Amino acid sequence: MHRFIIVGGGAGGLELATRLGDRYASPSSRHPAKAQVTLVDRYPTHIWKPLLHEVAAGSMDPFTQELEYAAQARWHGFEFQQGELAGIDRAAKRITLSAVLDDDGAELLPPRDLEYDTLIIAIGSTTAFFGVTGAPEYSLALDTVGQAERFRKRLIAACMRAEHQVHERVESGPGTSPSTEPRIQVAIVGGGATGVELSAELRNTAQVLSAYGLHKLDPRHDVGIVLIEAGPRILPALQERVSTATAELLTRLGVKVMIGETVAEVAPGIVRTASGKTIRADLTVWAAGIKAPPILGELDGLPVNRLGQLAVRRTLQTETDDNIFALGDCAACAWPGNERNVPPRAQAAHQQASFLMKSFAARLENRPLPEFTYRDFGSLVSLGHFSAVGNLMGGVIGGNMLIEGLFARFMYMSLYRLHIAALHGYPRMVLDTFAHWLRRSTLPRVKLH
Template sequence: MHRIVVVGGGAGGLELATRLGDRYGRGKRAENASVQVTLVDRYPTHVWKPLLHEVAAGSLDPFTQELPYAAQARWHGFDFQQGELTKLDRAAKRITLSAIADDDGAELLPQREIGYDTLVIAIGSTTHFFGVQGAKENSIALDTVPQAERFRKRLIAACVRAEYRTEHLGEQKAAQPQGEALDFAQAQAQAEAQAHAQAAAAQPDGPRIQVAIVGGGATGVELSAELRNTAHVLSAYGLHKLDPRHDIGIVLIEAGPRILPALQERVSTATTELLTKLGVQVMVGETVAEVAPGSVRTASGKTLRADLTVWAAGIKAPAVLGELDGLPVNRLGQLLVRRTLQTEIDDDIFALGDCAACPWPGNERNVPPRAQAAHQQASFLLRVIADRLAGRPLQEFTYRDFGSLVSLGHFSAVGNLMGGVIGGSMLIEGLFARFMYMSLYRLHIAALHGYARMVLDTFAHWLHRTTSPRVKLH
C-alpha cells in the first residue's frame, strides 16, 4: 500500500487529490501496487479562494458555492481527514493533525497521526501584516470564509447605524424640550453621534461611511470594485437610504507607485482609470504606519477615517511550515523546492501553490502565487507521482504564464492575456475580459467534477441568482 497524503484542500490540493483518486482510488491498481489517497484540511468544505472578495461584498453566498470535502472524497475514491497540520516526523513518515472541536467547544475529533509514503503540502498562504502597529487587531483579512462573512456583516451593520443615527437623532433633537434632562440611553446616543461628527470633521465633505482597503494588489482592487456594486444594490433594496456613491467612501491604499504592481503598467493604468470612474479613491505611494479603531495613519503623516479596514497588503506562508522537522523555508516562510517540486532535503515530500518557493528559470523571482500556477503544478504532480510509482525519473516543472485578469465586479474586468503563449501580452478589458475571468472559476469546477457537471452547475447557479437578491442582506 503506497500512501499518498495531500495536506491542503485549496485550488491545487483539491484538484490533485481528486485526480489522484480518479486514477488510483479505492478498488483501483497502479503498476500492480495498491495506492491510498488521503486529503487533509482544517475545514470541512472548500470555497475557491479568489471568490472571497465577492463573499465579503455580499455578492456571493458561500453556502451555495462550497463543496464538502467528504462528498468529493466519496465521489472520487479518496479519503478525507479534517484537521490542521501541526507536526511532521520525517524519519517515521508521519504527520500530526490537531484536534477538532464542534461549535460548542466539545472535542469532535482527537489529535491524530497519519502515515505517508508520498506527502504533498499545499496549505496555501495567509495575510502578511508586516509588523504594522494595530494592523492585525484593527483590520480584517480575507483568508477564509468566516473572515469574509465577518466583514460583510460589519459593512451592513455600519450602513444601518449610519442611517439610523442621522434620522433618529434628528427626530430626537426636534422633539427634545429645551432644558429637559437626558436619560442614559439618550446621552449615550448623543455621545456616539458627537464622536462620529468629530471623526468626520477632518473630512467635512467626506462620506458618512468609509472603507479603507490596504493593499493595491488583485484582492484589494477586486474588493474595492465589488463594494461599489454592493453599495448600489443595498440602496436599491432599501436596506439603507445612503447615497451609494457619495455617502459610502472607498479608499484603496498602496505603498508602491501604482496599483497591481505584479502586472504590466498599462494594466495598472487602465484599472486606476476604471476605479476612479467608480468613485474609488486610489492612494499610491502611501505606506500604512498604524491601524487604529476608526482610522488609518500613513508614514507621510496622513490620517484617514476608516469605519472598516481591510488588510490585503501581502501574503506569507503559514508559520507551521517553519516548524516541520527541519524543512528549509525562505524569508516568506515558503518551503524551498526543486523544479521537481520536491523539498530540498526530502525526496518524499512535495509542495505546491502559494506555500512553495519554486524556481522559475529565466526570471529573477519564483513562480508567482496565483491560482493558475497551483493548477499547473497539480497537473504536473499527477504525472510526477505516476513516474514515482513506476520507478521512472522525475520530470521538471515549467510554469507557463497565461496572463492575469482582475475583476471589477459587474462593471468590467481588465488584464493581460496569453503572456506566456504569444511571447508578449495583450491588454483586454470590458465584457470580453469579464467573460474570461468568469471562465476561470468554471474551469476549476470542471477540474473537480468534469465538464458535464460543470455545465449543469453553471445553469443551476444562474437559476438561483435569478430568484435571489444580488447581495446577501442578512
C-alpha cells in the same frame, strides 16, 4: 498500497486529490486500486479563494459555492481527514494532526498520526501584517469564509447605523448643514488583486443595499471607499498599462486611490500612514500581502525561504526529503528565466497539480521525475459587474495584449469554471453554471442579511 497524503484542500491540493483518487484509489472491475489517497484540511469545506472578495461584498453566497470534502472524497475514491498539520516525523514517515474542536471548544476529534509514503504539502498562504501596529487587532483579513462573512455583516450593520443617525439628525430639526464627508468609510490596505477587486465589489454592494431599502444613504456620496497602496501604482505585479486602466476605472466608480502611502498604524476608526496622513475608517480590510503559514518553519528540518515558503527543487520535492513535495503558495519554486519564483496564483497551483500527476506516475514506476516549468497565461482582475481588466500572455495569443470589458469578464469567469471542471468534469460544470444562473435570476444580487 502506496500511501499519498495531501495536506491542504485549496485549488491545487483538492484538484490533485481528486485526480489521484480517480486514477489510483478507485477500484474497477478491470483495475484494482493501486494507492491510498488521503486529503487533510482543517476545515470541512472548500471554496475557491479568489471568490472571497465577492463573499465579503455579499455578491456571492458562500453556502451555494462551498464543496464538502467528505462528499468529494466519496465521489472520487479518496479519504478525507479533518485536522490541522501540527508536525512531521520524517524518519517514521508520519504526520501529526492537531485536535478538532467545535464552536464551543469541545473536542470533536483527538490528535492523530497518519503514515505516508509520499507527502504533498499544499496549505497555501495567510495574510502578512508586516509588523504594523494595530493591524492584526483592528483590521480584517480575507483568508477564510468566516472572515469574509464577518466583514459583510459589519458592513451591513455600519450602513444601518449610519442611516439611523442621519434619520435622527433630520428629526432633530434644521440648523445642521449636510456633511461633505461620507457617512461610512471603508479603508482597504493593499492595492493588489484582492484590494482592487473588493473595492469595485463594494461600490456595487452599496448601490444594491440602497435599492433594497436597507439604508437610504446615497451609495456614492455617503459610502466612501479608500484604496491605500504603498507602491507607486496599484496592481504592482501586472503591467503598468493594466494598472493605469484599472486606476481610471476605480476613479470613475468613486473609489479614492492613494498610492505611495505606507500604513504605519491601524487604530479603532482610523488608519495612519508613514507620511503623517490620518484616514477615517469605519471598517479596515488588510490585503497588503501574504506569507506562508508559520508551521512550515517548524517541520523537522525542512528548509524555508525568507517568506516562510518550503524550498523545493524543480521536481517540486523539498530540498532535504525526496518523499515530501510542496505546491502552490507555500512552495518556493524556481522560475527559469525570471528573477523571482513561481508567483502565488491559482493558475500556478493548477499547473503544479497537473504536473504532479505525471510525476507520481513516474514515481510509482521507479522512473526519473520530470521538472516543472511554469507557463504564465496572463492575469485578470474583476471589477464586479462594472468591468474587468487584464493581460493575456504569449501562451494564449502569441504576444502580450491588454484586455478589458466584456471579454475580460468572460475570461475571468472562465477561470472558476475551469476549476469546477477539474473537480467534477465538464458535464457537471455545465450543470453548475446553469444552476448558478438560475439562482442569480431568482435571488437578490447581494446577500441582504
